[in-house]
Amino acid sequence: MTDTILSTPAFMGVPPRIALVGNPNCGKTALFNALTGARQKVANYPGVTVERKIGEFLSPAGTRVQIVDLPGTYSLRARSPDEEVTRDVVLGRFQHEAPPDVMVCVADATNLRLHLRLVLELKKLGRPIILALNMMDVAEARGCRVDAAALSAALGVPVVPTVAVRRTGVVGLLNQIDRSMGAMAADLAPSPGGSPNGSPCGWSEPSAHDLRAYHREVESILAAALRDAGKPSLATRRIDAALLHPAIGLPFLFLVLFLMFQAVFAWAAVPMDMIDKGLGWVQAAAGAALPDGLLKSLLTDGIIAGVGSVVIFLPQILVLFFFILMLESTGYMARAAFLLDRLMGGVGLHGRAFIPLLSSFACAVPGIMAARTIENRADRLATIMIAPLMTCSARLPVYTLIIAAFVPDRTVAGGMIGLQGLVMFTLYAAGILSALAAAFVLKRTIFKGAREPLLMELPSYRLPSPRDMLLGLLERARIFLARAGTVIFAIMILLWFLGSFPAAPDGASGPAIDHSFAGMLGHALAPLLAPIGFTWQIAIALVPGMAAREVAVAALGTVYALSETGDALSGSLAGVLAADWSLPTALSLLAWFVFAPQCVSTLSVVKRETNSWFWMLVMIAYMTALAYGAAFVTFRVSSALLGG
Amino acid sequence: MIPPLSGSARDAASSPAPHRTPGPPPALAPGSSADPPSRAGKGCRLGALHKGERAVVTGLDESAVATPLPPGELERRMIEMGLIEGARVEILHEGFPGADPLAVRINDHTLALRRAEAHAVLVTLG
Numbered sequence: 094m095t096d097t098i099l100s101t102p103a104f105m106g107v108p109p110r111i112a113l114v115g116n117p118n119c120g121k122t123a124l125f126n127a128l129t130g131a132r133q134k135v136a137n138y139p140g141v142t143v144e145r146k147i148g149e150f151l152s153p154a155g156t157r158v159q160i161v162d163l164p165g166t167y168s169l170r171a172r173s174p175d176e177e178v179t180r181d182v183v184l185g186r187f188q189h190e191a192p193p194d195v196m197v198c199v200a201d202a203t204n205l206r207l208h209l210r211l212v213l214e215l216k217k218l219g220r221p222i223i224l225a226l227n228m229m230d231v232a233e234a235r236g237c238r239v240d241a242a243a244l245s246a247a248l249g250v251p252v253v254p255t256v257a258v259r260r261t262g263v264v265g266l267l268n269q270i271d272r273s274m275g276a277m278a279a280d281l282a283p284s285p286g287g288s289p290n291g292s293p294c295g296w297s298e299p300s301a302h303d304l305r306a307y308h309r310e311v312e313s314i315l316a317a318a319l320r321d322a323g324k325p326s327l328a329t330r331r332i333d334a335a336l337l338h339p340a341i342g343l344p345f346l347f348l349v350l351f352l353m354f355q356a357v358f359a360w361a362a363v364p365m366d367m368i369d370k371g372l373g374w375v376q377a378a379a380g381a382a383l384p385d386g387l388l389k390s391l392l393t394d395g396i397i398a399g400v401g402s403v404v405i406f407l408p409q410i411l412v413l414f415f416f417i418l419m420l421e422s423t424g425y426m427a428r429a430a431f432l433l434d435r436l437m438g439g440v441g442l443h444g445r446a447f448i449p450l451l452s453s454f455a456c457a458v459p460g461i462m463a464a465r466t467i468e469n470r471a472d473r474l475a476t477i478m479i480a481p482l483m484t485c486s487a488r489l490p491v492y493t494l495i496i497a498a499f500v501p502d503r504t505v506a507g508g509m510i511g512l513q514g515l516v517m518f519t520l521y522a523a524g525i526l527s528a529l530a531a532a533f534v535l536k537r538t539i540f541k542g543a544r545e546p547l548l549m550e551l552p553s554y555r556l557p558s559p560r561d562m563l564l565g566l567l568e569r570a571r572i573f574l575a576r577a578g579t580v581i582f583a584i585m586i587l588l589w590f591l592g593s594f595p596a597a598p599d600g601a602s603g604p605a606i607d608h609s610f611a612g613m614l615g616h617a618l619a620p621l622l623a624p625i626g627f628t629w630q631i632a633i634a635l636v637p638g639m640a641a642r643e644v645a646v647a648a649l650g651t652v653y654a655l656s657e658t659g660d661a662l663s664g665s666l667a668g669v670l671a672a673d674w675s676l677p678t679a680l681s682l683l684a685w686f687v688f689a690p691q692c693v694s695t696l697s698v699v700k701r702e703t704n705s706w707f708w709m710l711v712m713i714a715y716m717t718a719l720a721y722g723a724a725f726v727t728f729r730v731s732s733a734l735l736g737g
Numbered sequence: 738m739i740p741p742l743s744g745s746a747r748d749a750a751s752s753p754a755p756h757r758t759p760g761p762p763p764a765l766a767p768g769s770s771a772d773p774p775s776r777a778g779k780g781c782r783l784g785a786l787h788k789g790e791r792a793v794v795t796g797l798d799e800s801a802v803a804t805p806l807p808p809g810e811l812e813r814r815m816i817e818m819g820l821i822e823g824a825r826v827e828i829l830h831e832g833f834p835g836a837d838p839l840a841v842r843i844n845d846h847t848l849a850l851r852r853a854e855a856h857a858v859l860v861t862l863g
Contacts, residue, residue, distance in 0.1 A: 168817045204846045207819055301797075301809060304816040312823075325845065330829065337840060339833035431849045434838050444838070444849075469805055543805045546854040548818045551840055551847040 108159045109274055112193035114183060114215060116208050117165030118552035119201040120227045123257035125162040126564050154271040161193065167207060169214050170298050174465040183218060184294065195221045195273045202232035202239055205319065209311045212248065217296035221273045222250045225266055229254045237323025244318035258558040329553040342432045353416045354521060355514045361408035372401040395589030398650050400582055407573060410486045413454065414569045422557035427549060434547055440529045441536025443467055444547050446476040453483035457695045461702055469545035475535045477702060478712060481695050482528035482688065484521045487642035491686050492520055494646050498667040499679045523687050588648055625685065625721060626678040626728035642692050676735060681728035688720035779862050783826060784855035791827040792860035794820055799857040811857060819843040820858055
């Protein structure tokens with residue numbers, strides 16, 4: 094690095110880059126939101142699947158600054174793939190990304206010990222650091238007084254007090270970022286031969302002895318800067334006394350999860366109805382405006398019906414993510430892992446596996462990625478293998494459709510519980526129980542070995558900030574709609590093509606789709622699926638359903654919209670299905686989707702995360718076998734019981 | 738590079754630990770002197786404590802614990818999570834069933850860990 098000046102981003106027109114580093118639960122993401130607002134995007138790091146959050150802001154000096162939110166860590170001694178990303182980025186080892194110019198280390202002012210140890214480790218890197226002393230409001234409320242000036246003097250690092258959730262102190266932080274970048278440029282100017290950004294990297298993996306030395310240094314810094322240690326949160330302690338109570342804790346957790354699934358239905362009903370009506374209107378308008386022909390068929394039957402039948406599930410997905418974000422930001426998620434550690438231990442899983450598994454209810458892809466926080470490879474693989482058994486939101490459309498068609502909308506238990514919600518809960522429970530059973534078998538056969546130790550911080554409870562919740566939800570909505578707009582859109586067009594060509598010969602009997610490529614494919618698969626009660630329309634829908642599970646519904650919509658004529662076209666899909674399928678067929682399809690053949694994105698993430706084709710193939714084989722077996726048993730038993 | 742390093746780190750940790758025990762830093766005393774339990778002053782392991790009991794960490798000895806981790810790793814993780822000589826601990830909550838895992842207050846934060854691993858932490862009650 095001899096041409097330092099030229100390679101310094103500020104001189105190249107590349108925006109200077111800032112990395113946010115800190116322990117988990119320090120309010121790092123809230124600070125990221127406060128700095129960037131909605132100007133942020135989520136992508137994956139190339140080659141790995143850790144989510145990379147990047148944002149931009151304009152500093153008071155008018156510089157456009159790029160900011161990266163790195164995964165939280167307690168140490169640069171990375172123990173999990175997530176933490177490896179943080180380590181590699183700050184060390185500049187990451188191939189695809191230049192090291193940050195300035196690191197903003199975020200620390201929870203109420204809990205400085207662990208955070209300051211990380212700051213000392215980061216200082217060894219020899220890059221400019223700013224310490225954002227976050228959650229100052231909570232610290233003050235607890236009588237904890239930190240002397241920021243003394244802390245800065247003792248640490249040798251600029252310190253800025255902030256309250257990220259209220260965006261207090263952000264201006265001070267921005268000014269400090271400008272000063273640090275200015276100092277960095279000034280440092281470089283007189284000594285072009287020196288290493289970039291000041292002193293060279295002096296970090297090496299600390300031994301237990303080094304870690305103790307860091308802690309002693311932290312204690313002497315705190316002795317100088319901590320005027321009053323304050324009292325630990327009494328509210329958190331009292332709430333935990335109830336929520337972690339041996340008798341109350343688990344029932345309460347299950348109640349929370351049950352309410353969550355009821356809410357997914359109840360809260361989403363109205364917006365879904367509105368989207369449905371809106372789509373119907375658009376479809377009718379497009380139908381009236383266009384002349385009969387291929388274009389009209391493509392637009393109304395292919396694109397609007399197909400993409401629309403997926404977009405309609407946006408409200409449910411948002412409600413689900415709302416709950417997951419709530420559980421995460423209040424601090425209850427860690428409690429859930431605490432409560433379940435013993436039970437999960439019964440099947441050999443780590444309590445921390447709860448978080449990936451719960452995320453898998455939204456989508457198995459982030460769930461499998463969240464398994465990165467599990468350090469032990471065997472534990473991690475076991476968690477990855479069962480994560481897709483958790484009912485992801487992409488299965489919701491299928492469940493909803495079939496339940497709406499076959500389960501009457503009434504209440505049981507004195508009007509307290511909706512029957513449809515109860516069936517949904519049963520399906521979720523079936524997924525969970527089979528996941529536990531699968532884990533039990535896996536941990537006793539393939540993934541033998543002692544469990545990874547549990548060392549997990551239980552953060553203080555806090556009220557989530559509406560702004561951060563909203564940004565989190567927007568991010569999820571954006572990802573979902575982007576999927577609907579790209580992958581699903583493309584598949585819908587392909588499916589429409591398969592369903593429309595070749596056209597039925599003149600004078601042919603039966604619906605046109607019978608003669609198309611899709612019809613041929615469906616009929617070819619039908620004998621294979623007949624023992625489990627699937628019709629050829631289902632067989633057609635399952636093929637694109639491999640790309641994304643929710644596409645199966647859209648595909649059914651297309652298949653039926655194209656194969657029915659007259660009144661059936663205007664009737665809802667649920668009505669069509671209720672008339673066309675027997676109850677055992679519907680139950681069999683539900684059972685199939687509990688164990689569903691995974692979507693392609695899940696499989697590709699499994700391949701990337703395990704770095705092996707083998708585990709991906711194992712997953713396909715075992716889940717397809719489970720799905721076929723479960724659907725077979727369901728179909729045969731229910732046929733026998735119903736006399737069908 | 739890791740095996741020889743961690744071996745020596747482990748020796749360094751388990752033998753001199755008692756020497757650097759008694760000096761808890763001055764800044765950490767959040768209401769610790771209130772109602773000391775009857776077993777005060779007695780040495781034992783964190784994994785043997787029950788809800789409400791308070792103690793001070795005197796050392797780490799991971800040899801008592803079966804773990805899939807390489808030698809020295811559990812000790813380092815515990816130090817990183819604040820379980821270090823001089824830290825004041827209190828058992829806040831116990832899981833179910835089997836009073837496991839434990840929620841332990843360590844100075845200013847709360848850590849969840851299992852009894853089995855808590856046996857690696859040597860403490861003095863009180």
